[in-house]
Amino acid sequence: VTIWMDQLNGPYTLCDEFRRDVFAEIAEAKPDLVIMSNLLRNTIVDRETGERIVLKTKAAEVWAQQYEATIKRFTKQGIKVVVLRDTPQWGYEPADCLSVYDVSECKINRGAGLDDINRDAGIANRIDGALGLDPLSLQCGPKTCYAVRDKMVMMRDNSHFTRTYSVALAPMWEQFFDEILPRWDELQASK
Numbered sequence: 001v002t003i004w005m006d007q008l009n010g011p012y013t014l015c016d017e018f019r020r021d022v023f024a025e026i027a028e029a030k031p032d033l034v035i036m037s038n039l040l041r042n043t044i045v046d047r048e049t050g051e052r053i054v055l056k057t058k059a060a061e062v063w064a065q066q067y068e069a070t071i072k073r074f075t076k077q078g079i080k081v082v083v084l085r086d087t088p089q090w091g092y093e094p095a096d097c098l099s100v101y102d103v104s105e106c107k108i109n110r111g112a113g114l115d116d117i118n119r120d121a122g123i124a125n126r127i128d129g130a131l132g133l134d135p136l137s138l139q140c141g142p143k144t145c146y147a148v149r150d151k152m153v154m155m156r157d158n159s160h161f162t163r164t165y166s167v168a169l170a171p172m173w174e175q176f177f178d179e180i181l182p183r184w185d186e187l188q189a190s191k
Contacts, residue, residue: 001066002045004052011045026074033181034074037084039159040119060119068123075129080184083124085134088112090158094147106147110140131180131187138169 005012026034042059045052053059074081090108097106121132139145139154139161147155154165161169180187 001041001063002047003041004043004045006043011050023073026079027077030077031079033080033082033177035082035084036071036120036124037086038120039089040086064119064123067120068127071124071127071130075127079129080181081124081127081130082180083121083130083132085121085132085136087139087159087161088136088145090145090147090155093158094155095153095157098147098153103146103148108145110136110143110145112145125191128188128191131184138172 002016003012004010041063042056043052044059044062046062053062071081071083088108088110091112094106121134124130124132139149147153149165150168152165152168153162156162
């Protein structure tokens, strides 16, 4: 989708250019696996008119159609796709909170700021050759999401992990994919 930016009062086309370049790079590289994740948006452009889609339900419908098309673009090339559910949107900058309050105060409820799983990981789970994952436990406990875990600041802004926390997660992801990829066909059949 093309994103509408209120600050520009128009389409934000840099993402479109970046996406075209990534699609070309993936087509050339022909990887075995693509991992997708992104910030879900309702502020998108109707590509026929160039105007912002005003109705949130229509925007969500267009988003889902295009997200499915993107996943299928890869699966039709024989590329496995894993879609990670979006992180919760904090609604404030955790770094600002950490600069003023005690670490224990910089938190949100686990369900706060979560978009519908059927707009990313859920879509993947309906497509052959794709798998949707909800890694919410990487950020949150059973009821609460904190800005700091294991003495590491997790969030660099209201929706992105810090580089430090991402690097700390790498061994876990490596182990996860070592276990999941050999079971890919079994997981696809169980959908």
